Amino acid sequence: MTLIKETDYGTPESKSEKLVTLTIDGKSVTVPEGTSIMRAAMEIGTEIPKLCAADSIKSFGSCRLCVIEVEGRNGTPASCTTPVAPGISVKTQTPRLAAIRRGVMELYISDHPLDCLTCAANGDCELQDMAGAVGLRDVRYGYDGANHVFARNNGEVNFDWKPKDESNPYFSYDPSKCIVCNRCVRACEEVQGTFALTISGRGFDSRVSPGMDEAFMESECVSCGACVQACPTATLIEKSVIAIGQPEHSSVTTCAYCGVGCTFKAEMRGEEVVRMVPWKDGKANHGHSCIKGRFAYGYAQHGDRILNPMIRESIDQPWRVVSWDEAIGFAADRLKAAQEKYGKNSVGVITSSRCTNEESFLVQKLARQGFRNNNTDTCARVCHSPTGYGLAQAFGTSAGTQDFDSVDDADVILVMGANPTDAHPVFGSRMKKRLREGAKLIVIDPRRIDLVRSPHIEADYHLPLRPGANVAMVTALAHVIVTENLVNLDFVKSRCDWDEYQEWAEFVSLPKNSPEAMQETLGVPAADVRAAARLYATGGNAAIYYGLGVTEHAQGSTTVMGIANLAMATGNLGRRGVGVNPLRGQNNVQGSCDMGSFPHELPGYRHISNDAARQAFEKDWGVALDPEPGLRIPNMFDAAIEGAFKGLYVQGEDILQSDPDTRHVSRALANMDIVIVQDLFLVETANYAHVFLPGATFLEKDGTFTNAERRIQRVTKVMSPKNGYADWEVTQLLANKLGLNWNYTDASQIMDEIARLTPSFAGVSFKRLEEVGSLQWPVNADSPDGMPIMHINGFARGKGKFVVTEYVPTDEKVGPRFPLLLTTGRILSQYNVGAQTRRTENSQWHPEDMLEIHPHDAEDRGVRDGDWVRVASRAGETTLRAKITDRVAPGVVYTTFHHPTTQANVVTTDNSDWATNCPEYKVTAVQVSTTNGPTDWQHQYRELTAQSRRIASTIDAAE
Amino acid sequence: MSHDSVDKLVKMANQIGKFFVAQKHPEGVASMTDHLKKFWNPRMREAIIAHVDHGGAGLDPIAIEAVKRLGQRAGAAASGLRPGEGGADG
Structure with missing residues (x-):
């Protein structure tokens, strides 16, 4: 290499x-x-x-x-x-x-x-290379005069010299080595779009200046790494390169954080990562990165990582470190015992959107072939299951319609319930680039996200709707488009079901659906809704990007279908620059759904009752499959509380922290006989586990991830797994202990099986991916090179389906006891439940979750900035510190859920989407009051956590 | 099944009903029955059928009707869907 x-x-x-x-x-x-x-x-x-x-x-x-x-x-x-x-x-x-x-x-x-x-850049310095290229042999001018190089000149203090800025934990800035080429400044502007850097002074005084000559950490810098990558010298350089030295080999792999799916060169010294550098030929990121993928990989070496299997008889005991054989044997025996005692449907699995396609495929195969039931679900249940349902209804495929590059041709960008600059930062930068080129922007979000107004970006319309009013919003937009005759009738007539269109048009035209009639519900001036609808319908190529602010609602699936209605009515489908684009949360949400993780469908989105599809698997796997849908995650919890569900194998998913209504989840877990957690750390769910199987990081295994644009990309093993096995190997150990006789020796063989059994993956193999870099499914005889843009000549289901989207207010209503609406979201530096990013220096940017509250609401309650506040809902209460800001509207409060001690999900309720049971994280009626500190529940929980993390014998922690 | 769980199923069924009652084409009740068939585990379906057999307290009319049809079909065939229908389920 x-x-x-x-x-x-x-x-x-x-x-x-x-x-x-x-x-x-x-x-x-x-x-x-x-x-x-x-x-x-x-x-x-x-x-x-x-x-x-x-x-x-x-x-x-x-x-x-x-x-x-x-x-x-x-x-x-x-x-x-x-x-x-x-x-x-x-x-x-x-x-x-x-x-x-x-x-x-x-x-x-x-x-x-x-x-x-x-110098740390020795061997990787363009200045050095150019000196060689031009044949420089002599510097006649000497160093005696004015310079930026030495702290002292002839014993006198040199005021032109500046010390190194080491404030950023990941890279250093050494002004003495700067040649003022402006590459860092231009990369910050053009590639990242943050405008954190500038050049101060003129001529000889010119200096790279973060913000107003501040330290990097004090400036607006978001630590994406673009400036470091652009720097031709050692002026901006990764601290890991300073510490380790130059890498000697590299492999291309795919980031394991968000759904953008950036590809990186893992630059290595032996088995040690020197740095992760975004790969220029990566089709999702084109050489750009964010703070997480570029720098936050150190969790793989964190001391908290568990490297040996552990078991315990009951969850009040300390963990016992055992051999793999003993742990797997214990797990298999208990699973078998549960099935013998409580029936075959009493156990199930949860696949991970953080693991590879191959790993998710095997985990659902374990349930279907091994447990002989369909009790398999995945964390996509709690994020994008409404996307799967809604888009399949409308278009016939459970996926976004475009590739990321399509945004370059968009004239109008509508962002709804998504915060790309924080949650999908590399795509957020792409979007901002297009906006700076002149595309128009509509933001529908209760909170003033960064996109609404940031350097050189301003939304044409920000519609700060009340949380829970999404369906009312899409229907009101549709009302304007239909009643003002802005529908693309040619498109609708040729591409969609005309009868369904007419019923829909009649429904949305009803006076009750007008922006004026909906104004009270929406909390947005009707004139703005009208203007935004006109812009979307008439502004040229219009693309919708949406996120969990759309899906995680009681009517999440309805909103997804409402979005599809808007795109079909305006003909914004089937070409570049348009489309319906779900921004997926985790790296492999798309893939875990594709791989048949849901309890009602086989890989490739074929319903389990579909005889032909089921028979193909039965023939390959040599067992009869249950034709009935299995339990979804919330249904598993309900069944567990009833005593009918007793065993769960969870791979790479922290359900206790990430799922709503924590008390309900913990009661369910406590009621099970066998909980097997496979993860990197003793995550919150492990508090209730009997078997802990150590997992491998994305650097330690081979496989594939599928990103939000359906792009299948390789994950490459660059170091030996510290825990001994790749995650798919661990599943195989368990399967074989249960008597399944699997014989995979390489992850590529699993992909071959996926391709053999899944029509949309028919042409995918590791060999093919290595040749072409990546493929966007479907990859089959009709589209052997994949499909960047879908539905070009017709919808996958035939005619596009218009669905009537009646607004149903959520049960989660504000009242005198709970007068505020809590909504949740993410921040740039942390990822999901934070298990990985909290174990890196990223916590310097976001050490704790804060409650954002409007100044009016804060004043009413006597809350000052930084005060501890108690947030109570019908489900529970927690405490965190307040941040007073007008980014949220009066009546709305907001927090992130990256830290386990915050326990934001103690507060969220068990309300869920009508079609998919996706939890309604985004709307919880709460009351906020001042308090002195953590709640009793938080105290008890901390004790429980400490108690359940005791390990009886010493183990080899990672260095 | 406990009262708690049945209450939850009733709530879920009513939520589903509120969506399908608004759909004119195809018929809402049939679509709702189909939805329960495709996405609800047999355990949940049996519980809601039993609840309807006992009067279906708390359920909206469309939900009662859909569950009744579900009960009729559940006896007829274990897998009630037409082959090839799975593709559009999501």
Whole structure:
């Protein structure tokens, strides 16, 4: 293996279709019009020296190293800013150019330290490379004069020198090594879109300045790493490179955080990760990253990680470290005993949206083939199950319609119940780039998310609706589109069921569905709703992006169908720049759903009662499958409390922290005879477990993840699993102890089985993925290379289905006792329940969950900023600290759920989506009052946690 | 099944009913029966059928009607769906 080095073409690609032919150093080259001479040269392998250019950012022309000569033209223009022209003849190397370049380099080096041998960037420094390329042999100017290099000049304090900024835990900024190429500043603007960096001063005084000359951690910097990646020197460099040294090999793998699915080069020294660098050829992220994927991988080495299997007879005992054989034997015996005593349907599994497709496939196979029931569910139940249901009803497939690149062609972007800059940051940056290019923006969200107004971005309409009013909103938007004759009738007539359309149009046209009639329910001025609807319907290519703020409601599925209605009515489907795009929460939510994790369907979304589909599996697996749907997660809990459900195998999912109504979940878990938790850490659910099977991180196993755009990408093992086994191997150990005789020796064999049994994956294999990088399902005979955009010539189900979306107010109503509505969300630096990110330096950005409350509501209750407050709902109560902000509307409070001590889900109720039982996390009626500290429940819970994490014998914790 | 659980099923069934009662095409009751068939585990279906047999307290008319039809079909065939219908279930 070697270190993967992508080619840097110096300037971005031109999208022109017109071609231009020119000659460079005697070689003819044909490139699209608008291409720079620098890029054209690189296309034929001619590397023109450069320092301020990189193909991820626009050309700048400041370093003057890339000068060239054009026959018949005067002077020596910069090749990065000079576009190609037909028939010109360019010379990249002449004695004159060599002299200029050497002169430029000499000036650069005269104000740069000569500590190359001990510099962390040694071997990976463009300044060093360019000095070599131009043949620099001497620096005539010396270091005696003004400089930025030395703290003292001849014993005198040098005020031009600045100390290193080590404030960011992941990278350092050494101003003495800066050549002011502006690449970091431009990457922050153009790639990330945060505008945290600028250049202060002029000429010799020019300095890279985070914010107003602040430390990085004090500035607006979001630590995405784009500036570090762009830096050609050691000025901005990962602290891990300083600590370890340069990597010697790398492999491409896929991030295990959010549903964007960024691909990274894991740059390694032996089995140690030196750094994760976003891969330029990654189709989901195109070389960009966020703080989580780029830096927050240290949890794999955290001391809390459990590396040995453990068991205990009952949950009040301390854990006992045992061999794999004993742990697996104990688990299998208890599962068998439960089934013998309570029947075959008394046990089940939960697959993980954090694990690979192969692992989810095996876990559901264990339930179906081994337990002979369909009691399999996945954490997607609690996030995007309404997407699966709603989009399957409307279009015929349980997935988003577009690839991420499609946003580049969107003229209007409607974001509903999603917060991409925090929860899907790399796609959020893509979206912001398009918005800066002029696309219009509509945000429907109770809270003023960053997209509503941030540097160089402003929403045309922000509709801050009351939590729970989503269906009223989509119906009111539809009312405007239909009654103002903005429907694309050609599209509807040719692509959708006309009768259903007419019924729907009649329904949405009813006066009760007008924005004016709905104004009270929505809490948004009717004029804004009307204007937003007009913009969506008439503004050109309009794309809808939505998230858990849409799905996690009592009417989540109805809203998803309402969104599909809007897209169909306006003809915004089946081409680039449009579509219905669910932003998936976890890395493999799409994949775990694709893999048949739900209790009612087999891999590839085929209902379990479908004889043909079931028979294919029966033939392959050699057993008869139960044709009836199994229990969903909340149904499992209900059955457990009744005493009918006794055993659960949970892979990589912390149901106790992430599922609503914590007390209900803990009662259910406490009632089971055997709870098997497979995870990296003793997560909250493990408090109630009898068997703990240590899991592997994404760095330690092979497999695939499927991101929010249906893109299947490889996960590559870059180090041996510290716990001894990949997660799919652990499932196989358990399956074989239950007598299933599985013989997978490599994850690729599992994918081969998936492809054999799942029509939409028919053409997928590890070999194929390695050849092409990634594939977007369906991959079959009709679309052998996958399908970036779906429903181009017709919907998967035939005619698009319009569904009447009657607004039904949630049972979770405010009243005198609970006058405020609590809604929940995420923050950039933390991920989900925080099990991984809390065990990294990311906690420096978000050490605790806070309750956002409007100043009016805070004043009414005597709450000051930073006070401890008690949040009580009908389900329970918890305490956390208050943050007073007008980002939330009066009457609405908001918190994140990243920290277990906050216990936000003690407060959430067991209300759920009518179709899928997806919990209604986003609406809880609460009261907020001041308090002195944690609740009794929080105290008791802490004791329980300490109690249940006792381990009897010493174990080898990870270093 | 305990009162608690039946109450929950009644609530869920009414929620489902409120969606299907608004649909004119195809017929709401049939669609609701189908929905219960496709997504509710037999244990839950049996419990709600038993509840309807005992009068169906708390259930909306569409839910009672849908559960009654479910009861009739449950006796007829263990897997009541037409083959090939699974693709659009979600």
